[in-house]
Amino acid sequence: xxxxxxxxxELTHLIRSGLPAGEDHGDLLFAxxxxxxxxxxxxxxMLAVTRRHLVVxxxxxxAWTLTHSLxxxxxxxxxxxxxxxxxxxxxEVDGKSIRLLRYTHAVAQDMTDAVESLLHLxxxxxxxxxxxxxxxxxxxxxxxxxxxxxxFGRLWSFCLPHWRKLxxxxxxxxxxxxIDLLPPYLTMILVDQVLVDQSMFIWLPTIVALLAVSRIVHxxxxxxxxxxxAVLGDRLAYDARSELLNVLQLLPLKYYDMQQTGGLMARxxxxxxxxHYFWIDFAPQVVQQGLLVIGMTAVLFYLNWELALLVxxxxxxxxxxxxxxxxxxxxxxxxxxxxxxxxxxxxxxxLAGIRVVKIFAQEKRQSRDMxxxxxxxxxxxxxxxxxxxxxxxxLAFLVSVGGLLVLWYGGLLVQSNAMTIGMLVAFLLxxxxxxxxxxxxxxxxxxxxxxMTAITRTFEVxxxxxxxxxxxxxxxxxxxxxxxxxxDVNFGxxxxxxxxxGINLHVEPxxxxxLVGHSGAGKSTLIKLMCRFYDVDDGRILIDGxxxxxxxxxxxxxxxxxxxxxPFLFSGSVxxxxxxxxxxxxxxxxxxxxxxxxxxxxxxxxxxxxxxxVGERGGRLSGGERQRVAIARxxxxxxxxxxxxxxxxxxxxxxxxxxxxALGRLMEGRTTLAIAHRLSTxxxxxxxxxxxxxxxxxxxxxxxxxxxQGEYYRLVQLHTNVSSIVGVEG
Amino acid sequence: MSFLDPAAVHxxxxxxxxxTLSIAGDLFFSVKIRQAFPLSRESRYITFFxxxxxxxxxxxxxxxxxxxxxxxxxxxxxxxxxxxxxxxxVEMEGRGGTSLFSVETDRGDVKIPxxxxxxxxxxxxxxxxxxxxxxxxxxxxxxxxxxxxxxRRLIRxxx
Numbered sequence: 001x002x003x004x005x006x007x008x009x010e011l012t013h014l015i016r017s018g019l020p021a022g023e024d025h026g027d028l029l030f031a032x033x034x035x036x037x038x039x040x041x042x043x044x045x046m047l048a049v050t051r052r053h054l055v056v057x058x059x060x061x062x063a064w065t066l067t068h069s070l071x072x073x074x075x076x077x078x079x080x081x082x083x084x085x086x087x088x089x090x091x092e093v094d095g096k097s098i099r100l101l102r103y104t105h106a107v108a109q110d111m112t113d114a115v116e117s118l119l120h121l122x123x124x125x126x127x128x129x130x131x132x133x134x135x136x137x138x139x140x141x142x143x144x145x146x147x148x149x150x151x152f153g154r155l156w157s158f159c160l161p162h163w164r165k166l167x168x169x170x171x172x173x174x175x176x177x178x179i180d181l182l183p184p185y186l187t188m189i190l191v192d193q194v195l196v197d198q199s200m201f202i203w204l205p206t207i208v209a210l211l212a213v214s215r216i217v218h219x220x221x222x223x224x225x226x227x228x229x230a231v232l233g234d235r236l237a238y239d240a241r242s243e244l245l246n247v248l249q250l251l252p253l254k255y256y257d258m259q260q261t262g263g264l265m266a267r268x269x270x271x272x273x274x275x276h277y278f279w280i281d282f283a284p285q286v287v288q289q290g291l292l293v294i295g296m297t298a299v300l301f302y303l304n305w306e307l308a309l310l311v312x313x314x315x316x317x318x319x320x321x322x323x324x325x326x327x328x329x330x331x332x333x334x335x336x337x338x339x340x341x342x343x344x345x346x347x348x349x350x351l352a353g354i355r356v357v358k359i360f361a362q363e364k365r366q367s368r369d370m371x372x373x374x375x376x377x378x379x380x381x382x383x384x385x386x387x388x389x390x391x392x393x394x395l396a397f398l399v400s401v402g403g404l405l406v407l408w409y410g411g412l413l414v415q416s417n418a419m420t421i422g423m424l425v426a427f428l429l430x431x432x433x434x435x436x437x438x439x440x441x442x443x444x445x446x447x448x449x450x451x452m453t454a455i456t457r458t459f460e461v462x463x464x465x466x467x468x469x470x471x472x473x474x475x476x477x478x479x480x481x482x483x484x485x486x487x488d489v490n491f492g493x494x495x496x497x498x499x500x501x502g503i504n505l506h507v508e509p510x511x512x513x514x515l516v517g518h519s520g521a522g523k524s525t526l527i528k529l530m531c532r533f534y535d536v537d538d539g540r541i542l543i544d545g546x547x548x549x550x551x552x553x554x555x556x557x558x559x560x561x562x563x564x565x566x567p568f569l570f571s572g573s574v575x576x577x578x579x580x581x582x583x584x585x586x587x588x589x590x591x592x593x594x595x596x597x598x599x600x601x602x603x604x605x606x607x608x609x610x611x612x613x614v615g616e617r618g619g620r621l622s623g624g625e626r627q628r629v630a631i632a633r634x635x636x637x638x639x640x641x642x643x644x645x646x647x648x649x650x651x652x653x654x655x656x657x658x659x660x661x662a663l664g665r666l667m668e669g670r671t672t673l674a675i676a677h678r679l680s681t682x683x684x685x686x687x688x689x690x691x692x693x694x695x696x697x698x699x700x701x702x703x704x705x706x707x708x709q710g711e712y713y714r715l716v717q718l719h720t721n722v723s724s725i726v727g728v729e730g
Numbered sequence: 731m732s733f734l735d736p737a738a739v740h741x742x743x744x745x746x747x748x749x750t751l752s753i754a755g756d757l758f759f760s761v762k763i764r765q766a767f768p769l770s771r772e773s774r775y776i777t778f779f780x781x782x783x784x785x786x787x788x789x790x791x792x793x794x795x796x797x798x799x800x801x802x803x804x805x806x807x808x809x810x811x812x813x814x815x816x817x818x819x820v821e822m823e824g825r826g827g828t829s830l831f832s833v834e835t836d837r838g839d840v841k842i843p844x845x846x847x848x849x850x851x852x853x854x855x856x857x858x859x860x861x862x863x864x865x866x867x868x869x870x871x872x873x874x875x876x877x878x879x880x881x882r883r884l885i886r887x888x889x
């Protein structure tokens with residue numbers, strides 16, 4: 001619900017002024033801000049809704065004006081009209097269409113939610129429903145800047161189970177920082193008391209030994225803290241990846257419709273790793289370098305406050321330069337990432353499509369295109385390296401300025417006996433150690449947005465709403481009989497753009513229904529609804545009298561079998577793929593299923609039989625072989641309801657016959673919904689449902705529909721003509 | 731039931747010829763014998779094909795057959811599936827993207843050229859490794875734990 005919490009007071013007055021006087025409007029139910037004015041300017045508009053009224057206001061030159069005020073009772077309908085690059089909300093009032101407001105895709109989701117709620121208030125027949133709209137579970141918004149704070153909170157929550165190890169690692173890190181401060185101090189004593197004065201020359205071996213011990217202890221402590229943090233970081237990255245992998249399996253299909261698989265892969269591989277970097281590199285570095293800076297500042301001031309002040313002179317310049325150089329270079333890094341991404345995309349395309357490339361004799365052109373991308377990568381990389389190799393020495397020069405100042409003034413102090421040589425040497429040693437953490441800390445400030453973005457993206461996926469596997473008021477249906485009812489089913493992938501309209505169908509157990517229609521008629525969508533990959537917008541789908549939305553999702557899907565048009569096989573052996581839906585199946589059962597799917601014979605002729613790896617996506621098998629393995633998989637799954645998307649690709653007659661036989665065995669005794677492309681399947685179907693533009697136009701047997709000479713008759717005629725041209729037997 | 735009855739299956743061989751199969755009295759000459767699960771269940775699920783490579787049937791458990799049939803099945807499997815078992819890794823050399831394993835096997839010493847270790851070495855079960863060299867030849871380590879310490883160390887670097 002796009003409820004806006006803080007509506008400007010002048011707008012509240014304006015909205016109130018747009019409501020008819022003398023009626024009880026109650027509180028504002030919700031309001032939604034959009035990004036276009038009615039005349040197409042980029043400016044704000046506001047849709048505000050009370051229990052009885054709808055008000056639209058628009059801002060122009062900073063001032064809000066009321067553009068529409070409508071009683072909900074008068075609205076007969078609300079539609080979202082898709083425009084190019086934008087959408088419009090249109091209300092039907094007294095037979096007239098009123099364009100309420102326009103908005104870009106950036107706020108489309110908010111508006112879709114708002115329209116949903118409005119429709120809920122108006123009711124299906126235009127009658128106003130005064131009940132409160134149901135509040136949805138709020139989905140955390142991880143994209144906003146303030147969300148970074150929340151991200152820190154989540155990072156802690158990941159770390160909580162391992163807090164003891166983290167505390168120990170941090171303590172060890174602090175110890176390493178403290179030990180770091182010791183050698184310059186010992187060097188001071190060595191120079192002043194042992195080398196220059198020679199009064200304590202006897203102490204030389206002891207001080208050298210102490211220096212050696214401090215180095216050894218420092219090395220040991222650094223190794224321990226490094227190892228502890230590495231293991232901890234890897235464990236945290238593992239935890240994040242595990243959570244991601246679990247969630248990815250449970251996300252609804254519509255989530256994947258909106259995401260590129262490549263992008264998700266990057267989140268698993270790269271972004272989740274950022275949690276590792278945070279705990280291994282970032283947090284300990286901040287602690288260690290921060291402590292070093294504080295500790296060394298204190299020591300420097302303790303040794304000589306005047307010199308210490310000189311040391312601080314170049315620091316503002318170093319901070320300023322580090323921040324700006326980093327930001328300047330970030331542009332070039334961004335360019336480099338982009339060019340690498342395009343390069344990989346191009347190479348991946350060229351390799352995946354190598355057959356097409358060769359068949360069209362386009363090797364040289366492909367090679368040239370890839371070379372072009374390679375050059376872009378070269379340019380981008382060169383730009384970074386040339387610039388970073390320029391700025392680093394410049395930064396080093398700034399650092400050396402501090403050293404020069406200390407040498408100059410320190411020299412004067414030594415000459416006037418205000419300072420010993422040993423102290424000057426110690427000062428210079430501390431100085432060398434001092435600027436490095438300052439630079440590193442400055443650099444880290446710029447790391448934060450980059451790292452936080454990656455970590456935030458990880459949490460974005462983890463916190464996406466998953467499918468509701470066990471809804472409230474669940475009805476237990478352990479074994480379907482197979483009676484299917486579709487009642488007034490309406491559905492659209494985008495709200496208010498229906499793909500299926502008014503589907504009604506009653507299927508008896510064991511009946512086979514063929515779904516027929518042009519491509520885009522809604523056949524595949526109907527199948528997706530049956531599998532509950534999506535939920536209907538209106539109407540109901542019942543199995544044995546129970547709404548599928550009241551069933552446990554696992555129970556429902558475990559009783560539905562789906563044979564796709566181009567079946568997906570997983571990398572693994574043939575046997576692994578056949579037993580995919582039934583992991584408990586014995587080898588005998590696998591063989592039985594394969595025999596029934598007419599797959600056994602070709603499988604045992606493979607060099608490794610059922611142990612043969614099928615390759616990525618089953619690529620080592622032919623199309624007909626993949627089909628039969630998929631049928632065997634469905635047979636072993638033993639579903640009560642079978643959903644079948646018949647392959648459109650023409651196979652050789654022998655294979656075709658084997659697949660048809662196998663499908664016949666698979667359909668036996670099961671309720672089947674089949675998208676049919678072959679005349680033989682259409683003839684065998686008990687009834688056919690003909691869809692046109694998402695609406696059911698005919699229902700009956702093959703013969704009945706032919707006699708009717710309607711849509712089905714035309715489709716069959718078309719099919720027969722095509723078949724006779726390509727010589728495919730129907 | 732799609733499986734053959736072991737009591738009705740009999741194999742015999744004459745003069746080193748491919749075997750003759752009798753299924754419930756029907757005779758098939760020069761039959762081919764293949765394993766349905768040659769990697770994961772070698773001892774069971776034996777399939778028979780006639781001389782035209784037409785499928786005849788599958789036997790779930792050949793140990794229930796008579797002694798001669800069992801022996802011929804073992805011989806035929808041994809003949810069809812050439813997969814030397816590695817008993818010791820002598821040396822592993824890596825050179826410019828290819829590797830050369832010098833190994834001792836139950837069939838003699840051999841050098842295995844490998845191009846792609848990820849594809850070429852598959853752990854079928856814990857400690858059981860199938861190695862396919864760049865020419866498609868196959869070798870097997872039946873039980874890694876039974877190899878000597880050095881061989882185990884060399885292999886564990888790769889899997």
